[in-house]
């Protein structure tokens with residue numbers, strides 16, 4: 798898809814909506830391979846020069862995602878990619894698979910998720 802200012806705005810709005818439904822902070826969003834290459838190397842480590850191969854990449858540790866708009870063929874794939882990457886942010890422990898795909902489908906249908914909590918013991922006596 799061609800990334801014009803309208804599409805850029807639309808994507809950022811969608812990310813805002815889904816982020817709030819998924820109870821995650823809005824990630825920093827990169828929309829071109831140039832933005833990936835321009836980002837600090839330590840933030841894109843492991844998926845920097847290879848990012849162009851994918852529809853999307855999530856850099857979970859850095860609360861950052863890349864949506865490869867130019868590679869994405871249509872609206873449906875765009876929506877899927879956005880939700881896929883945001884599900885990674887909300888469920889950072891979850892690998893690709895049946896459960897992951899189910900969450901993506903639910904997310905696409907408008908489901909909300911409560912905030913992610915790590916199970917840390919916080920009390921000591």
Ligand SMILES: [Zn+2]
Pocket residue numbers: 881885893
């Ligand atoms: Zn993925």
